[in-house]
Amino acid sequence: YIDWVKSDKLSADIFSNKKSNYYGIKTDCADAAIALRVIYAFEQQLPVYFKDNDGNIITNESLKYDFVPVGIERLKAMLEDLSNNIGSEVLADGNTYPISLSDVRPGDVYITKWRDASGIDTRHVYFIKDILPTGDLLLYSSTQPTAIRPLLIRKGMPSHIIDGPPYGFKRFTRGKNFEKADQSWSQYEYLKQGQKYYFSKIKESHQMLKDTLENNINQRLENICVALQTRADVISATLEYIVKNNNRCFSKEEYDEYSTPSRDHNISFDIENLIYGWKIIKQRQKQSELPENIQQALEYLAGKDLSDNASNALNTFCLIKFESLSGQQVSMSIRSFYEGYKSGAISSNPNESIDVRWGIARETDICPKR
Secondary structure, three states, X not given: OXXXXXXXXXXXXXXXXXXXOXXXXXXXXXXXXXXXXXXXXXXHOOOOEEEXXXXXXXEOOOHHHOOOOOOHHHHHHHHHHHHXXXXXXXXXXXXXXXXXXXXXXXXXXXXXXXXXXXXXXXXXXXXXXXXXXXXXXXXXXXXXXXXXXXXXXXXXXXXXXXXXXXXXXXXXXXXXXXXXXXXXXXXXXXXXXXXXXXXXXXXXXXXXXXXXXXXXXXXXHHHHHHHHHHHHHHHHHHHHHHHHOOOOOOOXXXXXXXXXXXXXXXXXXXXXXXXXXXXXXXXXOOHHHOOHHHHHHHHHHOOOOOOHHHHHXXXXXXXXXXXXXXXXEEEEOHHXXXXXXXXXXXXXXOOOOHHHHOOOOOOOOOOOOO
């Protein structure tokens, strides 16, 4: 299982690439983690078991899918059943168990819950694709709402810390008895020491190559850029869907599927963390550990140096390009997106044009915001 997870057979576009056997499977974050586990069982012809929201067992050994042709279609029927009946709460509490941080490995998941600025409880599930030589994690995840989408790639550690059980680094239970042979509650003791200490225990346990400040910043910039590019891909797919449907307004279900509020918030959150990290680096007078181009890029991102040289330094790391309604080629930098998001110009409304989605035009309010 670990070898399969780490291999090229499991790619971030497994659900969104039209050449993939699994193209068209809709996921949110919990769905994606479950689907990858089920796909492995499907390919290896192994039984797999899950507990749903009501404590009932969903398994590929059930006769309930016999009306569906054997093969991919039957797999998709089971995944739809799982999607409708298992969320992140039940994934955390009934289908996974806690493990030691030193034992984290590919195929495990990280399940978290936090309260956002609006006071709304938010949950997220990361799937661990691999562990990097620095001890950082290579994480895959989907997001809400359920949709056909490429998985988001993140290098490093998850964005949010947990409060305690049943969340945290977890492993899928095994067999029809939901075995938890290597269960460990030790991670919750480390949690008492705070987020930095908690995540550092994973790096310490798995590190084979010394990490550097430069690598850390490069990784953070790469995560933000990947997230922005994924957002661009989602918007492109949305616009294609609008044209295909004769430019009609989205239904409530379609709106939920194609809007991007969580995605946009998470990108802004990562940018803010990077700006804060740069502030701490300067307070500790460690900026000399970074090449001049990275220093310039971070100064521009933080709004401390708005020169052309600093702007160009940041743009070498990431520049999202798209064609505006007027046919002009537009380049969106990390700072431009962040400024647009903080001012309310960036739109998550899927009914809007590409110009409005990227904040270079105002919302039209032609369609309801749902």
